[in-house]
Amino acid sequence: MATVSMRGVRKSYGGALEVIQGIDMEIADGEFIVIVGPSGCGKSTLLRMVAGLEKITGGEIAIDSRVVNNLEPKDRDIAMVFQNYALYPHMSVYENMSYGLRIRGMSKTEIDERVKRAAGILEIGQYLDRKPRQLSGGQRQRVAMGRAIVREPKAFLFDEPLSNLDAKLRVQMRVEIKKLQRQLGVTSIYVTHDQVEAMTMADRLIVMNKGVAEQIGTPIEVYAAPSTLFVAGFIGSPAMNFLETRVSSDGRLAIDGAALSPKTGLDPGRAVTVGIRPEHLATGGGLDVQVELVELLGADTLVHGRLSDGKSLVVRLPGNQVPTAGDRLPVQAYDGAWHLFDTETGKRLGTA
Amino acid sequence: MEKRVTFDEKTLPYLLVLPQIVITLVFFFWPSAQMIWQSMLLEDAFGGNTRFVWFENFAHLFQDPAYYRSAAITAVFSGAVAVLGLALSLLLAVMADRVIKGATAYKAFLVWPYAVAPAVVGVLWGFLFNPSVGIVAWALRNLFGYEFNYVLNGGQALVLVVFAAVWSQISYNFLFFLAGLQSIPRSLIEAAAIDGAGPGRRFWTIIFPLLSPTGFFLLVVNVIYAFFGTFGVVDALTKGGPAKATEILVFKVYNDGFRGQDLGGSAAQSAILMAIVILLTVVQFRFIERKVHY
Amino acid sequence: MVENRPWLTAFSHLVVILGVLIIAFPVWMTFVASTHDASTMLRSPVPLLPGPYLIQNYKEILFQGYARTSGIPLTIALMNSMIMALGICIGKILISITAAFAIVYFRFPFRMAAFWAIFVTLMLPVEVRIVPTYGVVAGLGMINSYSGLIIPLIASATATFLFRQFFLSVPDELAEASRVDGAGPMRFFVDILLPMSRTTIAALFVIQFIYGWNQYLWPLLVTNHESFYTAVMVVARQATAVDATPSWNLIMAAAMLAMLPPVLVVVFMQRQFVRGLVETEK
The missing domain is CATH 3.40.50.300 (P-loop containing nucleotide triphosphate hydrolases)
Incomplete structure (x- = not known):
């Protein structure tokens, strides 16, 4: 030893x-x-x-x-x-x-x-x-x-x-x-x-x-x-959702046209990639997902969909929630589930 | 292809390759170099002086009708051995492959001639066709009225040498053809049968083309065999006779070098034969390489 | 076959059986000849079925020999053949397996040079370079000796390539595992590689035994003393000796004996034989 x-x-x-x-x-x-x-x-x-x-x-x-x-x-x-x-x-x-x-x-x-x-x-x-x-x-x-x-x-x-x-x-x-x-x-x-x-x-x-x-x-x-975008994407299954965006004037992150995140404390205008794990999203909230495909795993339901700006997003719901393809599904992320990375360097900036 | 791991040793690998390399140098490279050198030397008839004559020995050969005759005999002989040997063994292999029951047993009955020494093969066939006691010669004479005497008739001697050489090589060809046939996926044959092709059509349109790489490989091997591997057959059967009717090139090298003591001429012939083997080997490797890349 | 055509299957059997019989016929006649007495074998047509002189003929050729040509017992020639065949076999396997081991498992200067030096020998069969090779062997004083019969024939590119091919197919992890286990290169060679090469060695053994036993031209050149003649040579000499009343019974008994060992090896080690034949040509 x-x-x-x-x-x-x-x-x-x-x-x-x-x-x-x-x-x-x-x-x-x-x-x-x-x-x-x-x-x-x-x-x-x-x-x-x-x-x-x-x-x-x-x-x-x-x-x-x-x-x-x-x-x-x-x-x-x-x-x-x-x-x-x-x-x-x-x-x-x-x-x-x-x-x-x-x-x-x-x-x-x-x-x-x-x-x-x-x-x-x-x-x-x-x-x-x-x-x-x-x-x-x-x-x-x-x-x-x-x-x-x-x-x-x-x-x-x-x-x-x-x-x-x-x-x-x-x-x-x-x-x-x-x-x-x-x-x-x-x-x-x-x-x-x-x-x-x-x-x-x-x-x-x-x-x-x-x-x-x-x-x-x-x-x-x-x-x-x-600590980096690579690690965030590699660890966790299904893989983390990444959304490139900028910090809005009030310090929140603008996603799908609306400033939805908690305050980040970052400089407005900064290019940031937001990572949200599928399991940290739940129904009811400000993100509007167009459902494209639903995978039923029994215990969970994986929903593959798109935001209105075309970015794809995976949401993991409890197995008893089964939306149908074509539905509009409003989802929200938990506080503290927003992983922030510098878009250029891929380094972690913090959570929000 | 290379190994990922290797051992770090300085002297051990040299010790390991040394025996092979020493033997190769002493018994391959040194004699081959000497052969080239000798082919440019001329010894006078009394064995006294030796002169360096450049390519005179080669020039001599190329003006010698006996050499052309030997080359022509070799061409006919190896062509006949290759064609006859391949055709017969292909026939046997296709038939043996058709019968699923018994194919292995047949194989056992067909492979052993490979183990008989070419010189012994010559003796066996010489006995069968012996003009005074040969059973086949007797049958030809008494049942068909055909006089077969290979001791006197050059053409018949050549035919007999071809038969013996084919017999000696048939197991080899058979085994490769059988292996080639057995490696053709059954699903291909079945697909062709479903498409409505009968056995004969399947053979010519599916099996034969797929077997052609094996066939080409065997063609080269058989030509090399006929050129060099048949010395024993010829020596035990006809000693190149009658009247040099079966004197193939490799036999002439031996005859001129050891019997005739024409070392320069024999060496020049050897050099030419060597060029032929190298050519054939290169053709074979080029071909195999291409096959691998497909 | 794919469809049921009994007549075609029967025809196939017929063709193959005919082939087997025709191929066996020369050897059958040889066997028959070796079981009659000398005078029967001089009267044409010769018998097609065996006679009663089998034991007597074989005894005579084995222990007294064929008086008309040499008169030395065939047992001596058979022993020479055995020594030559085994010597070639073992020698070839030994030097090629170590050479292949060096070329595959080590990196050393001149490695590729060694590889190519061995490779080109493929292109030089002994028949092509007999005269100068004879000169070298004579110069080394190896005429009429077992070393002269054996050593010039043991350098073999095919055996080296076969072993190289096999070694390349051995997973790298085995060498690594043995290194972690604490084995050095020779230990790895002896403990792991050699036992794993058993089937390859067996296949080569069969092929090279036949090759060695059936040599004809080379022993013809390097021996001129009867005590070094090989069985194949003796048979050919007996059969081609100019003689008005040859003892075909004895000549053919000698031929049977000269082909028996390699044929037995092929029959009893058929699997290894086929493997050896097919793999040495890859």
């Missing part, structure tokens, strides 16, 4: 293209950190740099205050779970789990003890003699976890470990991984593109975009106060 520090970590291939543009992060002992972002944002690269599978171009990474920049993966005392599990196809489950321990020259009895213990925790005891191809996707996933656990490493690294599973299993494994991590208390870094996984599993999460950490914080902080 250990802390992990990243200080100004950079990565570039052949000089020009910088895929990681300076990440600073202190991970506390036992913390579960999720790195989330769209594909190509550099999240996997960052994880692989921690693992030692990619060279670090700039800055440093330290595990337990020991700088590991030039250490081989095996000397970093980390374990990794891969997206495709990377189980050795010709070895049994037992051999897969014990391979790393055998290389380290651990005694047979100790290996046996560790493998059995891990197999017990993961409930894969009856599969130890099987080959990976004889296992289901979920079981393989457990073996990959088992291989990491037996090592008793300072940190677990997960590279999209659930993306090869079907939706139902994904939810189940998500809960199990989180429980397991709590139980073992091992510092973990988990990469995913799935924001639901990120929100539900993380103690803190890093939202990455184009090689930059857009925001680092607890899931609630990221949800409640997204």
Whole structure:
């Protein structure tokens, strides 16, 4: 168990293209950190740099205050779970789990003890003699976890470990991984593109975009106060509504021709993008929505519509409210639900 | 295609490729370079002096009617081997593919000739057509009144060498055609059947065009085989005779180099053959590359 | 097939069975010849069914040989063939698998040069460059030796390419997982890559065994002493020896024995054989 520090970590291939543009992060002992972002944002690269599978171009990474920049993966005392599990196809489950321990020259009895213990925790005891191809996707996933656990490493690294599973299993494994991590208390870094996984599993999460950490914080902080337009749009489902507008003369925001927001304290005339989450809109109010499409989810109803100036808007209503396409639906936003961003820089200005 | 991960080692990779590279250099590059060099040397009849003569050996070859004769024989021979071999194996493959039950069993009965050495194939066919005891020669003489004596008749010798060479290569062609046929999606055949095409029409309009890449590939392989792989067949069957009627180019290289001791001429012939193989290989690769890009 | 046409199916069976019979006929006649005595095989027409001399003929050729040409027992030639075939097989697999490993899993100066050097050997079959290669082997004093029979034939671009192809298809994550597990390159090679290559190795083994066993021109050149002759060579020499009264029974027994090992390998390892044949041409 250990802390992990990243200080100004950079990565570039052949000089020009910088895929990681300076990440600073202190991970506390036992913390579960999720790195989330769209594909190509550099999240996997960052994880692989921690693992030692990619060279670090700039800055440093330290595990337990020991700088590991030039250490081989095996000397970093980390374990990794891969997206495709990377189980050795010709070895049994037992051999897969014990391979790393055998290389380290651990005694047979100790290996046996560790493998059995891990197999017990993961409930894969009856599969130890099987080959990976004889296992289901979920079981393989457990073996990959088992291989990491037996090592008793300072940190677990997960590279999209659930993306090869079907939706139902994904939810189940998500809960199990989180429980397991709590139980073992091992510092973990988990990469995913799935924001639901990120929100539900993380103690803190890093939202990455184009090689930059857009925001680092607890899931609630990221949800409640997204620091950039990108984060606001990426976290939350359905995605936040964005409306570009200007601050009117009384300090409110003009939307759809009327100044509707609470007072913002911003300079009149300033270009601002307003973000309102669909779940923070309710019926009855000054915004007039022309309903175009209604999605019934049972518990909720998603209404896709347009304002009179043509901007589209999604509203999430309780499942018992079902407008029909073509209706006019008056909606309003809760106070405090207005996220304000600078249109030019995308930076957060506050809420109103 | 490249690997994302690689190992950082300085000397290990060199140690790993070294054996292959050393053997390649010693037994491929060095002899090939020597061959080019030798093809420009002329040794006098008594083996005394050797002179550097530029392209005189080549010029000599191109004025030599015997060389043209050998080239013509090679052309006829490889053309016949390729056409006959492909046609027969395609027929067998299409028929075997039609019968779902038993296709695997038939395959087992058709693949093993590949394992018989070309030289042994020559011996087998020589025995069948042996003028005094060959059962086929006997049958031709006594049932059809046709005298078949490959030991004396050059044309018949060439026919026999073609038969033996085709026999030896037929399993290879068969396997590739069968694999090609089995990789044609059944839904295509079924769609054509629903469109009203009968078996014959389906073959010519659907199966045959889809099989043409395999066919072209096999054509090149068979020509290369006929050029170089048939040395054993010829040597065991006719030794290039009678009266050089079956002396294909590769056999002439061997004959002139080892029997005739004409090293310069033999090397010049080798150089020409090498150019032919390189040409054929390039054609094959260009073709395969194109197929990949489709 | 798509529609039900019994006569067409029957016709297909007929054609294939006819093909099988015609293809098997030369070998059947060879077998028949090897089971009669010498005088029967000199009277035309020769019999179409086996006779009673099978054991006697095979015993004679195996342990005494064919007196008219060499008179050394065929067992020696068969052993030479086996040594040559296995030597070529194992040698080829060893040097190509390590070369492919280096080319795929390492980045080093001259890597592409090595790749191309191996690649162009595809274009130079041994038949094309026999005379100068013979010169090199003679110069190295390798005439009449197993190393002379084997080593010049073990450099193989096809085997290297087959392994390269296979290695490229192995997921990158396996190498990464083994690195995280603490394995170095050689450990990864031995523990992970080699066991995973089993089927590829088996396929290559079958193809290269046949290739090695059936070599004819090369042993013809580098051996001039009977104790190094291979089985295929011996059979061809016996059959082409000018002789008024050849013992066809013994010649054909030798031919049967010379084709038996590779044919058995193909029959019993048919799956690997087909795989090897098809994949080496990709």
